[in-house]
Amino acid sequence: MQNIIEKEILILLQGVGIQEDVEFSKPPKPEMGDLAFGCFEIAKKEGKSPNEVAKEISEKINIEETRLIASVQAFGPYINFFLDTSEIARLVFENKILAEDVGRGKKVLIEYPSQNTHKEFHIGHLRNVCIGNTIVQLYKESGFDITPMNYVNDFGRHVVKSLWGYQNLEKLKIENKKEDVGGQKWLGELYAVASMYIEEHKEEVTPELDELQKNLESRESETTKLFEETRSWSTDGFKDLMNELKTEHDSIIYESEVKDRGQEIVDELLKKEIAQEGEGGAIIVDLSKDNLDIALLRKSMGGGVYMTSDLALAERKFGQYSIEESINITGTEQDHYFKQLFRVLNLNGFTHKMTHVGYGLVNLPSGKMSSRAGNVILYEDLRDEIFGHLKKETIARHEDWDEEKVNKTVHTLTMAALKFTMQKHESNKIITFDMNEAVSFEGYSAPYIVYVVARISSLLKDGTYKAGDIEYDVLVEQEEKELLLLVSQYGQVVQNALELYNPSTVTRYCFDLAKSFNDFYNKHSVLKASTPELVQARLKLCVLVSDVLKKSLDLLTIDTIEEM
């Protein structure tokens, strides 16, 4: 995909006989030009040297045909274009900055974060939500019809452990009170403490757990009542968290709803001889021919596993919604599992498109997070930590602000900082969480970018800016050109981020644009520019930059503020 400026140049190139889909790049230094492309491919086809081809083409291009190109220069194997700032401004201002409408109403379901009930919500889950949110927005921005879905795992050993803990509270040391921290967080702590206790008293407790599990699965009334009550603490808490993070699920499916159907599918697979009985009577599918080892579909005692329910979930997704694709966002440690799942579905004649998007875990400087080792950073704790830090900074800067204004500003900044930290690195890479970095408000961070939006809104406050046409000719500075060129790349950024399922493309773009604006802002005066026409033109450029920044931050579900 080319942006509006590249399209113009491409037309010119076609005029001199270049049919290839040229890929443009930016020369290393502004003195070398604004846009370039290498002649390596063309040279290969014509059997000439790239330098020779670059020279020939650059001489053939008639820059009289367009005002966009100020001059063309061959530079080794590259053809470098020097563009006219005013003309770029005209192109950029007269065309809407949009992403390519590649979705055209195609329906896609995105499943995330699919957390467990009865467990804590830590910063690893937060990364899942943040990345999922952005992928949803990227799809929507590209014209897709998106169904965000959450598949909540409310069935399994973790629930049993949690219920056991609740029945044996006197054996456990829970630090917080339920009334103080809320049911969801309290239950998470209960689970962590109970798991640790169970681990240490395995032989003694296992029979009790098995008994409890049996009661749960047979829907014995007392156990079911406790299960439903505790589950609602989790789900109510999650609902609040999702609202806070601006996650809007169209539907929620619980594992307990699909698990029985999953068992039926396993029976069908057995009948079709796709599945077989393995060691000890468990039901498996041997995928070693596909180099995928052995997939477990049912435990030897008859109980279901993840795959049991996931088979039914896949069926239900495509049955309930008329979607073309189902996307699942989980940690990369489940890459292998999803390959197995998709293969088993495939063997069963399931041909719908299923995609797994893996993201890297969130580790701590001390290593992997583990509730057993007691080194987990909960989402709520991180949020409060960042809030406290930013509040101190904000009060120091604005002593005249009232409590409400401070809190509102700090809340927005906190959510921005949280979401930015979780997405600033390539999504499939493991990140090592660093508290100092998370609370930082300098450099490649959310506050740096939001600050630019605040600065621009402050420029507009005195009412000098008049919406309407401007004189493009007055925009001639290099820094203005850089901003316009960056703005024109918005659509490509969206496309690139979506193709790679990589939100960091967007965070980086926001940072580049913000940085470029600060450069402009420091070198040139906006409100006190030399002529009224230049003031208006620069203000309009500022509005454009602010709009594109807001658009990009919207993709990350990050809000902006007027003042900070």
Next chain:
RNA sequence: GGGCCUGUAGUUCAACGGAUAGAAUAAGAGCCUUCUAAGCUCCAGAUCAAGGUUCGAUUCCUUGCAGGCCUACCA
């Protein structure tokens, strides 16, 4: 044992096989009587190792070294 992923400045990260490997932080030196200093200048500092493919390799291939994840009854 097998599969997947990752090795780049002190640290955390960028770089469709292309121009002098970019940033951010931390360390050092500056810039507020001038549109928000949560900002901006300047200064240093890096491709795990050895081969191979290529006009050209941080990127692709092979091997080695180091780390992570997964590898049927955990989720």
